[in-house]
Amino acid sequence: MKRTAILLLGLGLGLSAALPAWASASEVIVYSARKEELIRPALDAFQKATGIKVTLLSAKAGDLARRIEMEKSDPKGDVFLGTTAGIAELLRRKGLLAPYFSAAAQEVPEEFRAPDGGWVALTGRVRVLIYNRTLAAERDLPRSYFDLTDPKWKGKVAVASMGERTTVSWLAALMALRGEEATRRYVKGLRDNGLKVLNNNTEVRKAVTRGEYAIGITNHYYYLLQLQEDPHGPVGILYPDQGPDGIGTPVFSITAGIIKGAKHPDAARGLVDFLLGAQGNRLLVQGEFEIPLIAGIPVPGEDKGVKGLGQFKKARVTQVQLADLEPRVEKLFGPFLIP
Amino acid sequence: MELLTLEDVTKRYAPAQPPAVDGLTLTVAQGEILALLGPSGCGKTTTLRLIAGFEAPDSGRVVMRGETMAGPGSWIPPERRGIGIVFQDYALFPHLTVAENVGFGLQHLGRSGRPPRARQILELVGLETFASRYPHELSGGQQQRVALARALAPAPALILLDEPFSNLDADLRAQMREEVERILRNTGTTGIFVTHDQEEAFTLADRVGVLNEGRLEQLDAPETIYHHPATLFVAEFVGAADFLPGLVTPYGIVTELGVFADTEARRLGKKVKVMLRPDDVTFVPSSVGDGTIVRRDFRGSENLYCIRLPSGQRVHSSQASATLYPNGTRVRAEAHVIHVVTFPA
C-alpha cells in the first residue's frame, strides 16, 4: 500500500501544482445567468479598460443563487448577474448581497433598484409575444396574454421552462396585477389549450419562426436575435395588453448585485460602475438587444418595431413586487413549467 | 540430518468444514525425496502450501533447519524461506524469456552474476539453447524443465513439486521423472512432491507419505507401503487389493483360500480380512475347481483375471500376458502370500 500512497500523494501534489491561481488580485468573478456571448463585448471592454480579468461562471440563475447561498461563509464569486430581479431580491433578503450605491445607479429609475442598494438593474427586457407571420394574420393576433386561452390558439403557443427566470417573473406579474385565483385559472386555461413548454427562450424563438408554433411568449430581444440570425425570417413582435383596460406589458431587468464578502469588492464595484456607465451600458444594451434604462442610450431594433421605455404601456408592477410573488409562482406552477 | 519438520500442523479453511490438514506430523531428512500421495482433497497440496508459506497453519509448527517458519507467534513469509517450488501449471512468467525466468530468483547475484548462474542451471536441465525463447514457444516438457531450473537456480535447500508431471504425456512423463530425480540427486536437493499417482510416488521417492482427509495414514519406504500397508485405506489406495474374510485359529488364519500364518499373533476367534494383491493369487484350470473366471482385463504386459469363489467373494489374479482363459472357466485358486497383512473385519 505504501507505493500506492506515494503515488497518490505525488499525483495530488502534481495536480495542485497544475491548478491555476484563481484568486489573483486583479480579477473579478462573475456569476452570470446571462447568455455569455451577449454580455461578452461589455465584459471584454471592462477587462481592456481596467486590466481586471473577468472570470465567468455561466449557469442558470437558480444554480448560481444556490451556490451563493452555500458559499456564504467563504464566497467564491464577486458579482451576481441575474436575468430578472426576482432571484437577486431573494438573495438580498437572505443577506447575501452587499449594498452598493453606485453613483451611476442614480440614472436608473427607482423601481429598478433595490431600496438598500443590494442590486441594481442594468438593462430592461420586455415580455412580449412573438408570432409567425405566415401562421398568424395581423388582424387575428391576440391583443392580450389572456387571449391565448382562446381555442383559436390551441396547441399553437409556446413558452420557455421554469429554468428561464423570465417565465416565472411573467406569471408573477400577472399574479400581482390580477391576483392568484385569476392567474391559476389562466394557467389552467393555457394548459388546457395545449401550451407547449420548451427548454428555453432560444427554442421558443426558433420554433415559432420555423412555424411549429404560431405564438411564443418570450422576451423582446429574442425577436431581434432571431432577425440577426435569419434576417428574413417570418417573425413578428407584439406588445400585449396595451389597451385601456389591459394590464400593460411587464418589463424585467438584468440585475447586478455584489456578493456579500466578495474577495474582490473593489473590482466588483468597478464592474458595476462600468456596466452602468455610458460606455459599458451602451455595449451591454447593444450586445444583448435590451432596452436601456438610462437616458441617452439608443434602443436597439427601434427600426424593427422594438419600443423603448415610455413608448409602450408598461405593466404597473415593480421588480420587488415580482420578487415577492416568484416563490409562490414556482410552487404553484413549477410542475407545469417543465418540458 | 533432518531438514524439515511439521509438528502437529492443522489447517482449516472454514470453521464449519473439517480441517484440510489435521494434526500432521512428519520429518524430512536432508537430501531425501519424499512423495505425498493421496486422492484429491486429501490435503496434500495444502500441506505443500503450508510448507511454502502460502498458507498459515491454525496450530502446530513448521520448522526448517531448526528455525520455526510458522507457528504460534512466528511467521516467515514465503520469500524468506528459501524454498523452491515447481507449480502444477509451471507458472512461468509469460513476459520473461527462459533465461530471465531462471534468473528471476537470483537478484542477490546482481546484474552481472545472474546470467552465468542461469546458463549453468539451463545446462543442467539441457535447455541452454533456449535461453532467449519465451515460455509459450516451448513444449510442455521444456516448460517443465524451465520451471524446475527456475526453482533450482537460487540453490534452495528444499524444493516442492506440486503434481509436477500431471500435464505431460505418458511417455514424456516417465522420461521427465527420471530426469528430475537425476537432477535432484546430483544437486543434493531435498524434494517433496505431491501426486495422486502411486507409480510416480514409488519410482521417484525415498519415502512416501499417504494422506487421507488431512491425516497422515502412513509414512514409509515405497515397498513397505505396498507390502505392509498400515491401514485399510492405504491398502486400498496403493495398488489393487482384495480382502478375504478369515478367522484367527490356533493353526493360523483360516480363509476360503487356505490357512495363512498369523504373523501378528491376533486374538483367537477374531474375524479378520486378509489382504491379497493380484500377484499373490494364482490359479490352475480344473474341472473340479470351485472358482470361476468371471472377467479378464487385458493390461498389455499382463492379464488380470477376476475369480468368483464359492462364497461369492471375488479375488483378482494377475497372469502373464499370453495366458488366455475364457470367462466361465472352472479354476482352482491359490494364494501364496509372503507378507500376511490383515485388518480387523
Place this chain on the structure above:
Amino acid sequence: MTVRRRWSPAGLALAAPTAFFVIGPLGFLMWMGLAQERADFLERARDLDLLMVVGQVALLATLTTVWACALGVPLAWLTVRTDLPARRLLHWLAPLPLAIPPYIGALVYQILLAPGGMAPRFLGTGSLPVSLYSVAGAAWILGLFTYPYPYLLVSGALERTNPALEEAARGAGLSPRHVLTRVTLPLLRPSLLAGALIVFLYGWADFGVVSLLRVRTLTTIIYEYVQGTLDWALPAALSVFLTVITILVLLLQLRVLGRARYTQIVGSAKPAPRIALGAWRWLAFAYAWGVLTLTLLLPLGVLGYQVSRLPASDMGAFVLTQWPYFVNSLWTAVAGASLALVIALGIGWLEGRGLSRSVSGLFQVGYAIPGTVLGLGLAGFLHATLPWIYATPLALIVAYLILYITPACQAVKAALAQLHPSIEEAARSLGRGPLAAFRAVTLPLIKPGLVAGWLLVFVLSMRELAATLIVRPPGFDTLPVRIWIHAMDVGPEPRAAALALVLVLTIALPWLVLLSRRLRGISPSV
C-alpha cells in the same frame, strides 16, 4: 495469502474514504430532502405526474435497451460468426460510436431531423411526421449511441464460446437454425443481459439526451428545479427518490448477473466455423453498414458539414478561444483516469487477498447515481466537509472518480482474473515480497487491461456533463459544458458542432488506440 482477516488496515484505509465520498453526497441530499414537507411533496408529486414520469423513464430505458440490442446483437453475430464481407473492418468500427456521447448524437439528429432541420428542408416539408421530441425519439438516439455495449459484450462472448458445444448440438441432430436458437443464443444470455442492463441503466439515468429532446424524466425535473429555483428541499427529495429507485434497479442487475454468470463459457482451442450467409450476405452487409451510417458516418458527416458552413478563419479563431476548456477537460480526465486506476488497482490487489470485500460494491452505487444527482449532492457535501476541494477542479476529479471507478475496477479485475495465483506465488517463492512480486510479475502482465481501463475512464470523464455542470468552479468549464452552453444559448449551430467534433475526435483517438490493440473482454460501462 490466506483469508486471515476480513479487513486489513490497508483495506480500511481504502474503504473509509470510499464510503465517505459515495455515501456523503447521498447523505447530504437526504438531509436536505428532510426539509421537504411530506404533504407538500405529495402535492408537487401529483402536479409533476411523478408516477407517470417514472413510467415514462422506465419505458424510455426499455425502448432504448431493445433498440440497442436490436442494433448490436445481430451485428455482433454477423461480424464474429459469419462470412460477412469486410467483417474485420466492421468489427473494428462497430464499437466506435461510443466515442460520440449520446447528447452530441442528440444535437446531430436535431440538426438533421428536427423541424426546419436538414432532412425536412431537403424534403421540402416543415417537419417530419414522427417527432424527434418524444420518448421514442430519445430512445432512438440513446439506442444508436449505446448499442456498442451489447455489441462488445456479445461479440466477446461469441469469440469465447466453445465451438464443441455447437458441434455437440449438431451431433444431437439439431439444424443450424435450431443450434442458433437453442444453444448459441442461450449461451450468450449472460453477456446479453449484462450489455442490456448497462444500456438500461444508461437510459434510466440519462440527462443530456432527454433534456435536449424535452422528454420529462426525473433527471430533467431535478435539473429544472436546480436551474430555476433556489429551492433545496424539492430537488433533494426528488434526488433521493431517484437514487432509491436506481439502487433497486442496480440490485436487480447484480442479482440477474450474479445468477447468470456461471454459464459464461471461456476458452476454446479453435475458433468456431463461420456460417456462410449465401444470398443473404449482401442484405447483411447493407444492414451492418446501415447501423454504422446511422451511428458513426452520418453524425461525423453532419458535424463536419456544420463546421464547414462557417468561414475557416472564424472557425479557427473560435476553436482557439475554446482551447483553455479543452485543456481543462483533458487534464481533469487524465487525472481522474489515473487516480481511478490507482485506486482500482489497490482495490483489486486487496480484494484478491480477501482484505476488503465491499469497497467495489460501494463504488457500484456511485456508478449508478445519475450525474445530476451526484453533482447536486457532491457540491453541497464537499462544501460542508472539504471546503478546500469545493469549487476547485479537484471537485470534478472527485466526481469522475465516484462515477467511473467501477469500470476501472472491472478492467483491473478482468485482467487479474486471467492470471493464475500461482504466477504471483512463484515470484514469492523466488524471494520477492508481496509488493515486489506484484510489481515484477503481476503489473506487467495486467498492463494491457490497465491501459484499457484507463482509456475507458478517460473517455467517460472527457464526456461527463451532468455532474460537471453543477460542481465546476468559476472559470473552469470543460468541453462538454461549453457545448451545452452553446447548444442551449444558440441551439445546435456550427459552433456547438465544432466543439462537439473536437470532443468526439479527442475521445475517438484513445478509442482507436484501444481498439487497434484489440483489447477486449472488459465490459465498457456507462
